[in-house]
Amino acid sequence: MAEQIPLVDYLVLGDEPHLVANQCTGCGARFFDRRNACASCGKTEFTKVGIDTTGEVRAFTIVSFAAPGVPVPYVAAMVDCGGTSVRGNLINVAPDPEHVSLGMKVRLATEVIGTDEQGTEAIGFGFEPVGG
Amino acid sequence: MASDDLWILGIHMTKFGKHPDEDLVDLASEAVQGALADGGVTMADMGVIGAGNLMMAQAGIGQQVQKQLGQTGVPVYNVSNACATGATALRVACMAVKSGEADMGLAFGVEKLSGAGLLAGGSRKEESPTWTPSGRYGAVAPIDGRIGTEIMPGVFAQIGMEYGHRYGGTSFELFARISEKNHSHSTLNPKAAYSKKMSLEQIMGDIMIAYPNTRPMCSANCDGAAAAVVVSGAKLKTLSLEQQKRAVKIAASVLTTDPWEESCQILPDVNTLTRNAAIQAYEQAGIGPSDLDLVELHDCFATAELVHYDNLMLCETGGAVDFFNSGATWRDGSMPVNVSGGLESKGHPIGATGIANVWEVATHLRGEAGDRQIVGAKVGLAHVIGLGSACGVHILEKAA
Numbered sequence: 001m002a003e004q005i006p007l008v009d010y011l012v013l014g015d016e017p018h019l020v021a022n023q024c025t026g027c028g029a030r031f032f033d034r035r036n037a038c039a040s041c042g043k044t045e046f047t048k049v050g051i052d053t054t055g056e057v058r059a060f061t062i063v064s065f066a067a068p069g070v071p072v073p074y075v076a077a078m079v080d081c082g083g084t085s086v087r088g089n090l091i092n093v094a095p096d097p098e099h100v101s102l103g104m105k106v107r108l109a110t111e112v113i114g115t116d117e118q119g120t121e122a123i124g125f126g127f128e129p130v131g132g
Numbered sequence: 133m134a135s136d137d138l139w140i141l142g143i144h145m146t147k148f149g150k151h152p153d154e155d156l157v158d159l160a161s162e163a164v165q166g167a168l169a170d171g172g173v174t175m176a177d178m179g180v181i182g183a184g185n186l187m188m189a190q191a192g193i194g195q196q197v198q199k200q201l202g203q204t205g206v207p208v209y210n211v212s213n214a215c216a217t218g219a220t221a222l223r224v225a226c227m228a229v230k231s232g233e234a235d236m237g238l239a240f241g242v243e244k245l246s247g248a249g250l251l252a253g254g255s256r257k258e259e260s261p262t263w264t265p266s267g268r269y270g271a272v273a274p275i276d277g278r279i280g281t282e283i284m285p286g287v288f289a290q291i292g293m294e295y296g297h298r299y300g301g302t303s304f305e306l307f308a309r310i311s312e313k314n315h316s317h318s319t320l321n322p323k324a325a326y327s328k329k330m331s332l333e334q335i336m337g338d339i340m341i342a343y344p345n346t347r348p349m350c351s352a353n354c355d356g357a358a359a360a361v362v363v364s365g366a367k368l369k370t371l372s373l374e375q376q377k378r379a380v381k382i383a384a385s386v387l388t389t390d391p392w393e394e395s396c397q398i399l400p401d402v403n404t405l406t407r408n409a410a411i412q413a414y415e416q417a418g419i420g421p422s423d424l425d426l427v428e429l430h431d432c433f434a435t436a437e438l439v440h441y442d443n444l445m446l447c448e449t450g451g452a453v454d455f456f457n458s459g460a461t462w463r464d465g466s467m468p469v470n471v472s473g474g475l476e477s478k479g480h481p482i483g484a485t486g487i488a489n490v491w492e493v494a495t496h497l498r499g500e501a502g503d504r505q506i507v508g509a510k511v512g513l514a515h516v517i518g519l520g521s522a523c524g525v526h527i528l529e530k531a532a
Binding site for chain 2: 078
């Protein structure tokens, strides 16, 4: 099997792919990026926490017009994963308003983004309908 | 008038649209000269200049305009604050006059955007030949389009959809009807970049950019400038009766940023900072939303206008859909919103927008809005949002 690397460092691959956040030890605020401090309380200590892999679509858009090289249409969404908001595309679903809806139940899924010159696969993530 | 009140003495906006033969300095100069003439003053009277431009923010547009209109040596603050840039320039003049550092200040905003496409997410970086994590997410490849969207029509689409998820009642057609209203309003505005009426069918059938926002539901990229002269109440008392009569009171001038909320770094939260700005502004002005005769709010996309009915407290919390469906926000309704045509048709030359909306309100309060005059208007509110985020709210009152 080809070597794999996650598209972003907050995606953990393996048998049970999931996302991890930096959680502020002071106030519990969660962030997916590298932090200098907590934007909520200013403290500088964080712990890594796993994020629920299932959630509910709180907002979406179907992007039909994008930069050259970005395949369209695609569904961009904000998903509520057990109280933590996550940005991600909705995948494995037809990108139209008949198949995508607010409040829809989804789960994390991974997909191959591409393979580099050394044969390493980059793995991205999205959310797919549950039981759809 | 109280000595520490703030007043708009003169204000002007250029026609918005395509100005291929005028550069930024030409457009800004036209707006500034117009505002100075409107106020009966000159560059020599200005004690401070707030100069707004986004796309050429490093160019020092304030000094460039001084070099054409008058190098008086006064401080220039060149500001850039996304789509709130114009409002921020105005805030600079207001703060300087309010503090007593100047008794008159100039603010202007200018942008050239004709022909610009997507302003964010318009290009994707080349992928490197080997995956190498970089940036704050340790990304090995560009993430726009792979992890959500960076394009503004898509971001603001989600903002409208989130409101729908929370309170219900939204649909593609509802958002398109908001756009239909603003395009209808624009037919009365000779300064609008686009002033064609559009039917609901035309709007819904146009090119889809980011569902549910079709092209006419997006703010129009165009060229334009606007400028305002701010004066203290104390100074205004020394000016002519005619100047005093046409002056418009700045009853509130507020700028906020977004306080941290759980999801605000996932999908920008344009709600909390707008509500915070509105609360502060109503308190400063000593009025409530029901006292407003007209509102110019930041309809950068049709999906955005809906949420700001609620954020500016023009309706009950959660009641924006019913409020719009009641017809309240049409120009003949109880709370006319974007009678200029809004950003969807008047246009959105970013740096100019946060002063042009103040011009629109001031022009109605002066009774000089021609065919689109809201009759008897005494109080109005102008609102902008710059994503990232910044929110400017100004409340204006007709001179007593």
